[in-house]
Amino acid sequence: MHYLRGQIEHKVTVKRKKGYIREYVIVSISLLILLMLNLTLGSVILPLKEIFSSLFGHSTQTFVNEILWDYRIPKAITALLAGVALSVCGLQMQTLFKNPLADPFILGISSGAGLGVALFVMGFSAFGISFSGSVFMNMGIAASAWLGAFAVTLLILLVSSRLRESTSLLIFGIMLGSVTSALITLLQYFSSSSALKIFVVWTMGSFSGLTTNQIWIMSALILPGLIMSVYNIKELNILLMGEAYAKSLGVNLESTRRRILIATTLLAGSVTAFCGPIGFIGIAVPHIARMFFKNADHKVLIPATALLGAAIMVLTDTVAQLPGQSGIIPINTVSALIGVPIILLIILKSRFI
Amino acid sequence: MEPVLELEKLCLGYNKVIYQNIFATAGEGEVVAVVGPNGIGKSTLLKSIGGMLKYHSGSIRVLSKPLGSYSTRGLAEKISFVPSQSPRARNFSLFDMIATSCYNRTNWLGTINDSDKGFIYKTLRRVGLEDFAERDSSNLSDGEFQRATIARALVQDSKIILLDEPTAFLDIENKLIITKLLKEIAHEESKCVIFSTHDLQLAIKHCDRIWIMGRESFNCGEPSSLIEQGAFDSMFKDSLLKFDPVLFTFV
Numbered sequence: 001m002h003y004l005r006g007q008i009e010h011k012v013t014v015k016r017k018k019g020y021i022r023e024y025v026i027v028s029i030s031l032l033i034l035l036m037l038n039l040t041l042g043s044v045i046l047p048l049k050e051i052f053s054s055l056f057g058h059s060t061q062t063f064v065n066e067i068l069w070d071y072r073i074p075k076a077i078t079a080l081l082a083g084v085a086l087s088v089c090g091l092q093m094q095t096l097f098k099n100p101l102a103d104p105f106i107l108g109i110s111s112g113a114g115l116g117v118a119l120f121v122m123g124f125s126a127f128g129i130s131f132s133g134s135v136f137m138n139m140g141i142a143a144s145a146w147l148g149a150f151a152v153t154l155l156i157l158l159v160s161s162r163l164r165e166s167t168s169l170l171i172f173g174i175m176l177g178s179v180t181s182a183l184i185t186l187l188q189y190f191s192s193s194s195a196l197k198i199f200v201v202w203t204m205g206s207f208s209g210l211t212t213n214q215i216w217i218m219s220a221l222i223l224p225g226l227i228m229s230v231y232n233i234k235e236l237n238i239l240l241m242g243e244a245y246a247k248s249l250g251v252n253l254e255s256t257r258r259r260i261l262i263a264t265t266l267l268a269g270s271v272t273a274f275c276g277p278i279g280f281i282g283i284a285v286p287h288i289a290r291m292f293f294k295n296a297d298h299k300v301l302i303p304a305t306a307l308l309g310a311a312i313m314v315l316t317d318t319v320a321q322l323p324g325q326s327g328i329i330p331i332n333t334v335s336a337l338i339g340v341p342i343i344l345l346i347i348l349k350s351r352f353i
Numbered sequence: 354m355e356p357v358l359e360l361e362k363l364c365l366g367y368n369k370v371i372y373q374n375i376f377a378t379a380g381e382g383e384v385v386a387v388v389g390p391n392g393i394g395k396s397t398l399l400k401s402i403g404g405m406l407k408y409h410s411g412s413i414r415v416l417s418k419p420l421g422s423y424s425t426r427g428l429a430e431k432i433s434f435v436p437s438q439s440p441r442a443r444n445f446s447l448f449d450m451i452a453t454s455c456y457n458r459t460n461w462l463g464t465i466n467d468s469d470k471g472f473i474y475k476t477l478r479r480v481g482l483e484d485f486a487e488r489d490s491s492n493l494s495d496g497e498f499q500r501a502t503i504a505r506a507l508v509q510d511s512k513i514i515l516l517d518e519p520t521a522f523l524d525i526e527n528k529l530i531i532t533k534l535l536k537e538i539a540h541e542e543s544k545c546v547i548f549s550t551h552d553l554q555l556a557i558k559h560c561d562r563i564w565i566m567g568r569e570s571f572n573c574g575e576p577s578s579l580i581e582q583g584a585f586d587s588m589f590k591d592s593l594l595k596f597d598p599v600l601f602t603f604v
Contacts, residue, residue, distance in 0.1 A: 098440065234463035238453045240442035247405050248436075249456045249509065250429025296445040299462065 020300055023293055024307065031311040038079070038318045039072050043325045046072075071208070074215055076314060078207040081215075082275050083285075083313025085222045085267040087305040088229050090282030091289070092260050095236045095298070097170050100346070103282040104268035106170065107156050107261070108177030109149045110277035113269065115180045116148020117141050117202055118187045125195035141202060142214065142273040146221075149269030152176060153261055160257055166243065169257070204330035205276035207317050218274045225266030226306070232260055233298040240296060279332055280339025281316070285309040287346045312338065355417060356380045357512055357545040358402065363411035365397045370409050372397070377564050377573040379547055381512070384539040386556035387549040389566030390589060395549035396437065398566070399515045402547070403434040416512065426457055433506040437517040439498075441491040447482065447501055448473060450490040454509040473508055480504045480534060496527035503534065507542075514538070516548035520555070528552055532559050553585070554601040 039051050050064045089104035097106070105111070120140055156173055163169050188196055210218070235256045238246045247253060271278065289304040290296065316338055320329045356378040363375040372394040379385045387395050400406040402413055404420060413420040415431055423431065433454070442450070455469050465473070477483045480500040485493065493501060499519055506514045516535070520528040532555045539546040539561070547564075550556055556563055557576040565572040565579065567587035572579060579585065585596035585603075594603045 231461060234456070234459070234461065237445075237449070237463060238456060240440075240445060241450065241453065242436065242440045244405070244434070244436040245439055245505075248403055248429065248432075248434035249454060250426040251456065252425060290444060294444050296442045297449050 020293055020295070020304070024303070027292075027304070027307045027311060031307060031314065034311050034314045034318065035076055035080070038076050038314050038321075039068065041318055041324075042067075042072060042321045045324075074210055074212065075207045075317065077215055078210050078218070078275060079313045079317040080310045081218060081222055082207065082271045082278060083281060083309035083311070083316075084306045085225065085271045085309075086278060086282040086313070087285035087289075087309025088226060088302060089264050089267040091286035091298075091301060091305045092229060092232060092236060092264065093282075094286055095239055096257065096260050097166055098239075098242075099170070100287070101283060101343075102170075103279070104264060105177075105272075105277065105279075105282070107173030107264070108152050108180060109265060109268050110272050111177040111180035111184070112148040112150075112152030113145035113272040114148065114184050114203065114277060115187075116144035116146070116151075118184045118191075118199055119148075120144035121198045121202075122187045122191035122195045125192045137198075138209065138211075138214070142217075145202075145273035146269055148180075149265055149272055152180070153265040153269070157258060157261055160261065161254055166257065202276045203332070205278040205332045205335070206328075207275055207331065208328070210274060214274060218270050221266050221270035225263045225270070228259060228263035228266070229302060232256070232263060233302060236260075236298040237296075275331070277332075278313075278335055280335045280343070281309060281313055284339040284342040284346075285312055288312070288342060291346075357383075357416060358547070359412075359414040360402075361412045361414070363398075363401070363413060364409040365394050365401055366409045367407050372566065372571075373409075375411070375564075375566075375571045377571070379513075379545050379562060381545055382540055382543045383545055383561040384536045384559065385545070385547040385562045385564060386560040387547065387564045387566065388551070388553060388556060388588065389549075390568065393566045393568070395566060396517050399434070399517050399547065399549060402513075403432050403515050404428045405434065429457055429509070429511070431511050432513045432515060433509040433511040435502045435506050435514070435516040435519060437519075437521060439502050441493075441498065443489065443491045445490050446487050447477070447490045447493070448486040450501065451476070451505050451508050454505045456509075469508075472510075473504075476504045476507045479507065479538075496523055496530065499523065499527070499531055500534065503531070503538070507538065511544075513545045513547065516546070518549050518551070520548075520550055520552055528555060532556075536560070553603070557601045 036048060036051070040046055040048060044067060046064055046067065050061060051068060054064050054068050086104050093102040093104060093106055094100060155176065156169065159172055160169050163172070188199065235251055238249060238251055243253060285308050286301070286305050289301055289308050293300055293304050295301065316331060316334045320331055320334045323329060358379040360375050360377040364370045364373040366372070375398070387398060389395055397406060401408040404423070415423065451473050452465050455465060458469065459465060474483065474486065477486055480503055482497060482500055482504065485497065490498070490501060503519070520531050523531065535546045535548060536559045538544055560576060562574065563576050563579055565584055565588055568590045569587050572584040572587065580598045597604045
């Protein structure tokens with residue numbers, strides 16, 4: 001029988017499979033095109049020529065400069081960052097829990113952030129303080145959302161060292177999410193209508209209105225999250241084949257889980273803090289990446305989801321701008337309209353992890 | 354020769370003892386079958402040896418050192434474990450799947466160097482999967498996938514390989530292929546291969562040593578001497594099941 005053949009020294013002449021240059025180029029070009037489209041469209045349509053001349057510093061039209069640099073570029077950068085962060089985060093959650101429907105918020109991070117915001121907005125309104133539209137308000141929402149997300153992660157981290165299986169962790173996270181959602185509902189019930197409106201608008205998600213400083217803070221939180229995610233690649237690939245195998249290889253499951261959780265908070269928590277809880281992208285993009293790149297290796301998938309996430313989030317934001325002068329569609333409405341068909345397609349084709 | 358693995362007065366279980374008084378050894382170049390009725394604790398025994406479960410009392414010595422003295426990583430360099438059913442990852446090539454077991458030798462990104470690359474191809478040839486390297490590992494047949502998990506354990510490059518029911522769910526031909534493969538690995542690569550099984554005939558024919566986890570007592574020895582002692586009769590309580598020393602099976 002062929003497997004009985006003796007040991008022949010095997011020369012490493014076999015060419016390993018191609019890199020994914022073609023796929024990466026396609027995604028990167030789509031991202032660039034979508035970015036340009038995003039900068040062009042809006043309440044005022046800016047011609048591409050004007051955008052280029054403004055970008056490279058010799059535009060004469062000040063109004064183009066103003067719209068572009070004060071409004072559209074910050075918004076595009078925010079969308080791009082959010083797309084990268086949520087998608088990379090969703091990929092790690094899906095691998096950790098071996099669950100194709102896991103998303104960045106499966107452990108209750110968005111509900112935690114929501115509770116933070118609800119406490120902040122509705123708590124202040126309970127004392128009769130109103131400050132709509134102020135900078136303090138924006139930063140306060142972001143800070144309280146981040147604290148809420150961080151508190152939830154901290155709780156989960158504390159519990160995770162006592163749980164042996166990731167499935168139990170998943171159940172704990174979902175339960176925690178339900179409790180925080182219930183608390184939010186309770187707060188909503190007792191809050192004023194103006195505070196309620198601020199909260200509801202926050203839950204719809206938005207990329208606009210971030211100051212340069214806020215974008216810097218957001219990037220400063222997301223970047224370490226991304227670095228950690230890249231550092232998780234080796235263990236993520238092993239987790240694809242089950243925790244028993246990972247353990248037998250000497251992988252420290254506890255610290256791996258902890259690292260993935262911290263990366264998740266930095267990524268999803270920060271996006272939620274500044275842009276609100278943005279759904280569906282975190283579930284859908286990793287699946288699109290798997291379908292397009294046809295490889296489960298995280299060395300391929302992490303950059304792939306990052307690029308695809310950026311592209312799809314910029315697309316989402318562009319679609320949200322389509323009404324032009326009559327306003328903006330909430331981001332979450334668009335992301336659901338784009339994300340849900342993709343998720344349904346995945347289920348119908350049953351292309352699970 | 355010094356045994357690779359020694360179990361002394363080992364009691365399995367964590368809070369509650371589920372099986373007690375295991376005295377057993379296994380040596381280099383030996384293939385050992387662990388047999389016993391369902392639910393007696395074969396998996397628990399293998400997982401305890403692999404350091405994946407805590408055990409109640411007694412001692413496990415790996416290469417003459419107590420199990421507890423190894424770090425997680427140090428133990429992974431001595432013992433590899435093949436679970437009874439490994440999840441399959443879609444769109445993950447066989448090569449990539451096996452490459453993950455170089456975990457303790459690769460850099461932070463898990464890059465495979467040329468010597469490991471050669472080692473992986475050599476191992477794939479060893480288990481007869483050399484033409485499958487770039488195939489999607491989730492599309493392999495059950496028999497092929499089981500050989501892939503064995504290749505994974507071989508690439509981990511440990512002295513001891515533990516396998517939890519590697520021949521369950523396989524047809525008779527694949528059961529034979531796997532059992533013979535384990536025997537060759539033990540004999541030719543001087544490994545110590547320990548696997549649990551319900552295929553007594555194959556175990557008696559091909560294994561150097563058998564550990565019987567009987568309802569009443571534990572027995573460890575060469576198949577022929579165990580048959581002479583009538584040790585297999587202790588496996589089941591039911592007097593209707595009698596071991597036939599000619600057919601190597603229960604009648």
